[in-house]
Amino acid sequence: MHSASGQHNAAHPPIWPLYRALVGVGLVCGLLIVSVFVLTGPVIARNEAAALQRAVFQVLPGAVAKASFELGPDGNFHPAGQGSAPQQTVHAGYDAEGHLVGVAIEAQGMGYQDTIRLLYGYAPQSQTVVGMEVLSSKETPGLGDKIEKDPAFRANFRALDVGIAADGQSLQRPVEAVKSGSKTLPSQIDGITGATISSKAIAAILRQSSAQWVPLVYRLQGELEGEPEGEGQTDGGS
């Protein structure tokens, strides 16, 4: 018995140690990843919610309270709950008297390397974009990532014209990027030298998202004049 198994081992290397090593290491690694995920998950979700909250107030200068609304299948805004899809959700910002300052809208599109996610503020009174923050991007460090920090580029988004055309369904002039320093219209964005593709990507994301959302928000802004309940989530009027 003993010698038979010894012969067997000499002919074929035992496969039990191979299984043991692969399954054992896989088990240890799996446990490690899942426990780190479980431990850091809530912290990461909290960080992301805080970053979105901060960004909403940054793109809507003058806002002190916010409420989130979801665009329902009926084409009207409803107060957003837990499971609302971010693509269908806008964040209304209100000043101290409870008047609507503007609406922060999330948009995304392809950049030079990967998807760029951004948040921009639309003020229906002045019919302009009043702020823009990049939420996440993987643009080239030192070049493409200037879309997040470059002061001259960011100045484009203090009063970017997105006026509604006479038909109420589209914009008078679509948002477009032009070569750095050649901006002539209030709907144009001065690009960045050395980050042409990234700045054009921002303009394309804004053009697409504003064409979809701006006429809608302009028409339905009455529904957003809710009663905000301080910072954070509100369930609005039923």
Added chain:
Amino acid sequence: MAGADRNAASAMSTDDFIKGLWRENPVFVQVLGMCPVLAVTNSAINALAMGLATTFVLVLSNTLVATLRHFIPRQVRIATFILIIATFVTVVDYLIQAISLDLHRALGAFISLIVVNCLILGRAEAFASKNTVTRSVLDGLGMGVGFTFALLCLGGAREIFGSGSLFGVALFPAAYQPWIVMILPSGGFFTLALWLLLFNHLKLRRQARDDLAQEVTQ
């Protein structure tokens, strides 16, 4: 006798740490892990963060590989090493997201690159799978610090010339026109070539001096 043994052992472990810094520097001598070396060194802060993240993964994977070295058969060693490395890279990724989203935004594109850094697999295969845990940790630390030092050499030089600053602090008057090429991918190749030139020159000079000293003694 026992004292001499202990001295020899401690000299050996010091050497495990020291060799990665200079004599066997992973970038300038072994020329390993070129992907992050070229891709992430366009600023000193990116280089430092990448170096530290790599060191973290290197030390932990060396530790686990050395701990399990008698348990992993040769036939499946590559698969298990890769699994261990990928696990620690994922852990680092989540930890950085939990510590600071801003830091993760600055590094996000590069963290996952650590999985395919051949320096880490190379140390697991060449060192940790054959040596004790203590020596493997020291080896990982030394190689990690040497790697970080090399990344800082490249990142510092490229940021100074390419952006006119170091760690984001402006060094030159506003009239300075930065050499954009230095922060572009091609600048990485130029800078790496110049550093390799310098290191090989130093090595040749030391060799010539050693040869001369030998001849004189003979």
